Amino acid sequence: MAEAGTGREPAGWQITATTISCDRVDDYVTVMIHGDWSYSCTWCDRYKLAGSGGAGKNLPRDIKSRIARCQGPECPLVLAYRDKLIAEEAAVPE
Secondary structure, X not given: OOOOOOOXXXXXXXXEEXXXXXXXXXXXXXXEEEOOOOEEEHHHHHHHXXXXXXXXXXXXXXHHHHHOOOOHHHOHHHHHHHHHHHHHHHHOOO
C-alpha cells in the first residue's frame, strides 16, 4: 500500500474501492483508497509486488508478460482516482 502523503485531512469515510479497466495489464483491477488517502491496486499487489519476492515463478506465462507493463504503486490510474476522490471530498460542505 502506498503512503498517504497528501498532506490533507483524512476523508469522512474509511475505505472506498472501484474496479477499472487497466490498458497496461489488459485486465480489470480493483483500486482501493483508504480514509488516510493511502491507496493500492489489487492487481499490482497480487502479481507485481508478490512476484518480486520470488513468488512469481508459479505465475502463468500471460501474467508474467504483463507484470513488466504494470506501473506499480505510482500508477496514474490509481492516482487519478485518488485525486478525483480528494476533489469530491473538498467539494462536500461541512
